[in-house]
Amino acid sequence: MRFVVALLASLLPLSAAELKVASLHPLVGDLARQVGGARVEVVDLIGKNGDPHHFEPVAADLEKVGDVKLYLASGMGLESYLTSLRGIVGGKATVVEIGKDLPAIEEEDDHDHGAEDHEHHHHEQDPHWWHSIDLFRRATTATAEALSAADPAGAESYTKNAAAYRTKLDELQRWSRKEIARIPRERRQLATAHAAFAYFCKDNGFEAIPLQGLNREQMPDPKQLAALITKLKEHKVAAIFPEKESNPKILEILTKDTGIKAGKPLYADGSGVDSYEAMIRHNVSAIVTGLAPSP
Ligand SMILES: [Zn+2]
Structure with missing residues (x-):
C-alpha cells in the first residue's frame, strides 16, 4: 500500500x-x-x-x-x-x-497599391x-x-x-554546417516554391530564388516567369525544391521547361513536422542531396 x-x-x-x-x-x-x-x-x-x-x-x-x-x-x-x-x-x-525582437529580413512589397501609393516604398517583414x-x-x-x-x-x-x-x-x-559544407559555393542557390527560405540562405551563403512571394498567393506574372527561367538557366541551378505543404503547377512547368530536376520536398512553414529538429534535419538533408555534387 x-x-x-x-x-x-x-x-x-x-x-x-x-x-x-x-x-x-x-x-x-x-x-x-x-x-x-x-x-x-x-x-x-x-x-x-x-x-x-x-x-x-x-x-x-x-x-x-x-x-x-x-x-x-x-x-x-x-x-x-x-x-x-x-x-x-x-x-x-x-x-x-x-519573434518580435529578432532581426527581421525586410522584403520589398511589390503588391499593387494603386496610383496614389506609387511614390511609397512598401516593406514587409519576412516572417519565416x-x-x-x-x-x-x-x-x-x-x-x-x-x-x-x-x-x-x-x-x-x-x-x-x-x-x-x-x-x-x-x-x-x-551538424547542419557540416552537411552544408558539402555543397560548393557556386551551387548554393536555393530555388523553392514560396519565399520561405531567405533566413536559411542568409545564414548559409545561399542565394534564394523563390518562384512565389512570401505567401503562396503571389504568383509570378508572365514577364517575371520568363526572367525566372533565364535566371535558373544562367545560374545553372541544380534543383528546384517543392514544398511538403504545396507543389504548385508553376514548379512542374519550370522543371519541364528548364530540364532542372525537382528536389525532395522541403518543410517551409513548420506544418506537419514532429519537431523543429526533425524539420531542420529533413530540410538540410534534402538540400544537400539535391545540390551537392555526386561523389
Ligand atoms: Zn511561408
Whole structure:
C-alpha cells in the first residue's frame, strides 16, 4: 500500500501542469514544450497540419482551450489577427509574439497599391525566421521570459530548460554546417516554391530564388516567369525544391521547361513536422542531396 501511494505521488506532477499555454504556430508550440517542460501544457490551436499563413482561431477554438493564460505567436506580421485576438482575450490572457525582437529580413512589397501609393516604398517583414537555427536559438530567451511572466514560480525551471535546449540546437547547428559544407559555393542557390527560405540562405551563403512571394498567393506574372527561367538557366541551378505543404503547377512547368530536376520536398512553414529538429534535419538533408555534387 505504501508503495502504491508513493507511486501515485511520483506520477502526480507529470499530469498536473502549472501553466496552460496556447500555441498559434506549430514550431512555437515545440519551443514552448522544450522550454516549458513538465510545468507547461501546450495546446496547439493551429493543429499539426495547419497552415500558419491562413490560420485564424475562431470563437470555438478559444472556448475549447479554456483557461489559457498565454498565447504564443511567431510574430513578424505572420498572424494578422493578433489585434483582434488581444481584444477578445482582454485582460484574461497575454498574447506574445516570440519573434518580435529578432532581426527581421525586410522584403520589398511589390503588391499593387494603386496610383496614389506609387511614390511609397512598401516593406514587409519576412516572417519565416525559424529557418535560421541561430534565430530559433535566440527565441528560447523570449519563450522563457514569456513563460516566466505568466508563471513566476517556474522561472528558474524555464531558464534551465531554455539553456538545455540551446545546447541541443548548438549540436543541430554543427551538424547542419557540416552537411552544408558539402555543397560548393557556386551551387548554393536555393530555388523553392514560396519565399520561405531567405533566413536559411542568409545564414548559409545561399542565394534564394523563390518562384512565389512570401505567401503562396503571389504568383509570378508572365514577364517575371520568363526572367525566372533565364535566371535558373544562367545560374545553372541544380534543383528546384517543392514544398511538403504545396507543389504548385508553376514548379512542374519550370522543371519541364528548364530540364532542372525537382528536389525532395522541403518543410517551409513548420506544418506537419514532429519537431523543429526533425524539420531542420529533413530540410538540410534534402538540400544537400539535391545540390551537392555526386561523389
Ligand atoms: Zn511561408
